[in-house]
Amino acid sequence: MSELKDGVVAERIARIGDQFAISGDFLYGEELRNGHINTTYRACYRTDDGHIDRYILQRINDYVFKDPAQVMRNVEKVTRHISWKVLRRRKNAAGQTLTLYPARGGRNYINLPEEGGMWRCYNNIEGTHTYDVVENTRQAYQAGYAFGSFQELVSDMDPQDIRESIPDFHNTPKRYEALLKSVVTNVKGRAAECREELEILSNWAPQFSKLVEMQCRGLLPTRITHNDTKINNVMLDEETDSAVCVIDLDTVMPGLSLYDFGDMVRSATCTADEDEKDLSKVSMQMPFFESLAEGYLDATHNFLTREEIDNLAFSGWLITCEIAIRFLTDYLDGDLYFRINYPDHNLVRARNQIALAKSIQTNLPRMQRHIRKLVKSYGD
Ligand code: GN1
Ligand code: MG
Numbered sequence: 387m388s389e390l391k392d393g394v395v396a397e398r399i400a401r402i403g404d405q406f407a408i409s410g411d412f413l414y415g416e417e418l419r420n421g422h423i424n425t426t427y428r429a430c431y432r433t434d435d436g437h438i439d440r441y442i443l444q445r446i447n448d449y450v451f452k453d454p455a456q457v458m459r460n461v462e463k464v465t466r467h468i469s470w471k472v473l474r475r476r477k478n479a480a481g482q483t484l485t486l487y488p489a490r491g492g493r494n495y496i497n498l499p500e501e502g503g504m505w506r507c508y509n510n511i512e513g514t515h516t517y518d519v520v521e522n523t524r525q526a527y528q529a530g531y532a533f534g535s536f537q538e539l540v541s542d543m544d545p546q547d548i549r550e551s552i553p554d555f556h557n558t559p560k561r562y563e564a565l566l567k568s569v570v571t572n573v574k575g576r577a578a579e580c581r582e583e584l585e586i587l588s589n590w591a592p593q594f595s596k597l598v599e600m601q602c603r604g605l606l607p608t609r610i611t612h613n614d615t616k617i618n619n620v621m622l623d624e625e626t627d628s629a630v631c632v633i634d635l636d637t638v639m640p641g642l643s644l645y646d647f648g649d650m651v652r653s654a655t656c657t658a659d660e661d662e663k664d665l666s667k668v669s670m671q672m673p674f675f676e677s678l679a680e681g682y683l684d685a686t687h688n689f690l691t692r693e694e695i696d697n698l699a700f701s702g703w704l705i706t707c708e709i710a711i712r713f714l715t716d717y718l719d720g721d722l723y724f725r726i727n728y729p730d731h732n733l734v735r736a737r738n739q740i741a742l743a744k745s746i747q748t749n750l751p752r753m754q755r756h757i758r759k760l761v762k763s764y765g766d
């Protein structure tokens with residue numbers, strides 16, 4: 387970023403921060419670029435007594451979230467419920483859960499048309515960091531434990547209280563239908579380039595409906611779930627790598643526990659991230675899967691049903707296919723949804739996810755055996 391641009395961005399961050407219940411003098415701000423959807427800044431202030439306070443300012447992408455005010459109603463309920471529960475359980479948990487700061491005008495968000503839409507402000511969870519790829523089994527265990535604990539934390543909320551922020555978000559067969567429509571429309575003339583990927587997905591398609599069908603038949607319970615359990619959405623302690631808190635709550639809504647576990651398998655068992663072009667580096671790592679599953683089941687084995695447990699390994703494959711489908715659809719549509727850094731970025735991501743899905747598929751029997759072994763060890 388040029389100096390001039392840095393200055394302009396800092397001014398913008400200061401202007402947006404000024405809309406929230408933040409005291410102190412603005413020092414500096416920076417853009418955080420690890421999400422594909424919202425625009426996120428970190429802003430630093432010096433308080434009157436000389437402390438540095440940091441905040442997260444975020445614009446909700448209203449192309450992706452059609453009703454940002456509804457998203458905020460969900461997020462308010464979820465953050466308050468979690469804070470209530472965590473603060474009662476852990477004495478020193480202040481600052482370790484997400485809190486929304488009030489905005490000018492009486493809400494926890496503010497519409498700033500001249501700044502591109504709806505903005506909100508969270509506390510920065512201090513002393514933590516995130517990873518885009520897992521480096522060791524401890525991190526994988528902690529990610530599994532963090533999202534499993536999240537499901538437990540929201541398990542006593544009334545599902546009626548939480549609205550669907552994106553309808554059919556994890557409905558894999560509908561995602562696949564959308565892809566097929568985009569192939570037919572072919573607005574950018576890119577379909578021919580994707581022939582190989584489309585053929586692989588079409589061979590896999592009969593399996594895409596398995597979980598939604600089980601849900602329809604009442605075989606899988608609808609729970610409040612996170613729905614975006616990417617490894618970089620879990621904050622780990624900077625020194626110990628213990629899980630502190632999960633973030634990115636915009637897609638918290640009624641769903642299947644398997645969607646959460648599946649997206650963790652996708653993002654926390656591969657040593658390359660989803661942007662990796664060299665597909666020889668893209669494969670599911672069994673030791674990471676084993677630790678991830680152990681962390682997740684340590685937090686959830688008390689309440690998961692037999693059918694949920696039996697589909698944990700499969701969900702990893704399914705959600706990886708689903709994200710491949712979504713990247714490919716966006717590529718065909720002209721990159722309207724996911725932020726990209728270069729023209730065929732979404733195609734690269736789709737190919738990467740297909741390679742990962744192949745690797746998961748090969749390992750499914752081993753993954754399944756490991757889950758059974760873990761379940762036995764709980765004596766459930
Ligand atoms: C998006 O915002 P971010 O980067 O955490 C997307 C997820 C995808 C993910 C793929 C609301 O998540 O569903 O799995 O990109 N979020 C939304 O990296 O669509
Ligand atoms: Mg997100």
